[in-house]
Amino acid sequence: MKATIVTIGDEILIGQIIDTNSGYIAKALDRIGVQTHELLSISDNKQHILETFEKLQNKVDFVIITGGLGPTKDDITKHTFCEYFNDSLVVNYEVQAHVIELIEKVMKRPASQINKDQALVPSNCQVLFNKVGTAPGMWMKKENTVYISLPGVPYEMKYIVENEIIPKIVKEYERPYILHKTIMTYGQGESLVAERIEDWENNLPEFIKLAYLPSPGRVRLRLTARGKDKELLETTINNKVESLAKIIGDIIVGFDEDETIAVVIGRLLIQNKNTLAVAESCTGGKIAQELTAVAGASNYFRGGVVSYATETKVSMLGVLEETITQHSVVSGEVAKEMAIGVQKRMKSDYAIATTGNAGPDKGDADATVGTVFIAIATPSEVFVEEFDFGQPREKVIDRAVNKAFEMLQKEILKNV
Template structure:
């Protein structure tokens, strides 16, 4: 079963907002065995919308369109759908009642004519009732293709996808099983990783595909299997993961897209009753932000000192000016002093420090741009490693963050 996703809105095409709707919809469709073959963003223009709807007719099973269902004149999706389906708008009483209750009950103001027009839908449409907003979704079919129109507001779209669209697709269509397993690796680049697992990759069953998903400091390996027997697919993927673990088990830190290293690390810290703090210079608090983004992080993450300026290292972290003058602010010695200080200041079991030159200027040090020192303190054990993450600045910071988390992860595994 094939699907295409279309987002309508000039605000997407000019870069004013980022299209997150398509990614969410694609993920939900994939879970129920629907293959997304194309994503497309188009303008708020009747001819562009009609051209796109015609393009997909009989070429895919489902087209999901988001956007253009608001109450203002520039929202033209409903009228354009009527033209495409040779239809006309009618008032849906259930939607009108809901809109009236929402406007008058929640917003405490009289309903206007423009609000009432939200209840107009094509007469041929199966209405997808939107309990969290005023714009209903619409489900229409033309020849062999179903067209689903949803509001572009993300929380409204998500509600309709989860509560209306996916249940109806599951009920109405027979679909294959599509299973994914994502293996998270850290500390090995994509090309070297590919060399290490080349023979294993070449001998994968023909119904299992491998994709490399690299990002700074990490590579995700995604196994995808498609077929009619869910049990066979699951067993096959599990067997391949076992083989892979024999080959690269030392760099595997977790599984599945929903568990990045900060989640895995957080769970380990919680299970072992360990606490963590950071002292960051070149990473500017990004390690702390990444750790704190995990629900429940307050149980193990005590805080951070973002000592971006040299004087903060000296005044807050008590790094001696003599040490800085002797070794430079970007040095193993300063990284060690920082990590010891923050561990003592916040009374934690583990601490991380970073100091480096992310660029584009060298700042208070002559160290090469891309140079980063990462300090780790676990109990009374303290060590520092030096890296050069190259350029540009964003890459240096991201790789430093990932490397620091990887280093802590590996140290905890030793305990």
């Protein structure tokens, strides 16, 4: 089964807000075997909406629309539905009672006529009840295509998707199974990974597809299996992952799309009963940010120092001024002293330190833009590596963060 997701709103087209609704809906549909065929964003224009409806008619099973529902006059989706389905608006008294109760009992003010008009829906639509807001969803079918309208407010949209739409599709439609398995790799680029697994990829069955999803410092390999026999899909995809691990096990760090390397490192630290601290210069706190984004990080992350200025490296981390004078602030020697300094200050088992020139200017250092030194302090030693991450600035920072995690993970694994 196929679906097209349509977001309505000029605010999306001019970049005023970012569409996050489509991604959420697509993931929810994928879980139940409905493939998202297309994502569209269109303007708050009745003719544009009608043309989009007509274009999608009988091309997909579901057209799911977000936006254009609400109490204001520029919310036109309901009126457009009426025109497309040759219908008229009527009051749904269950929705109206809910709207009045929400406004008067929860928001503590009288419900206006504009609020009450939220209960107007096309007479032939199936109402998708919105318990967390005032705008109901709508479900209408024309020939072979179901049109579903949802409010654009994310938490309202999510409520209706999870409590109304997904259960309804599961109950009323027979769907294929869609299974995904994501393999997280770090440390090698897309082309090198593809070269290593070429024979393995060529021998995948037709019902399993492989996608490469590269980003700085890592490549996600996503296997997607589609079919009617769920047991066959699960067995085959698991066997393929096992055989893949024998080929590139040295760079695999996890098997979950949402499991970042920061999560993997946290699990390893907890397993070994170790702690970690960071001293960041060119990465500006981004390593600490990714670590603390993981629930339970307080069990192993002691803290960090963002020693951006040269004098902070000296005063906070104990980097020697003569080291800076002799080797430059962007150097392996300084990175090592930073790592040792934060390790001692935070009393941690491991420490990461970064110093580099992310650009666009050289700053206090003579190092070429893109040069980064990353030091790792372990319970028994400290070592440093030099990298040239090129440009632009954002790329340098992202690659430095990922490389630091990769280096740390390798060291922790030596003691597992």
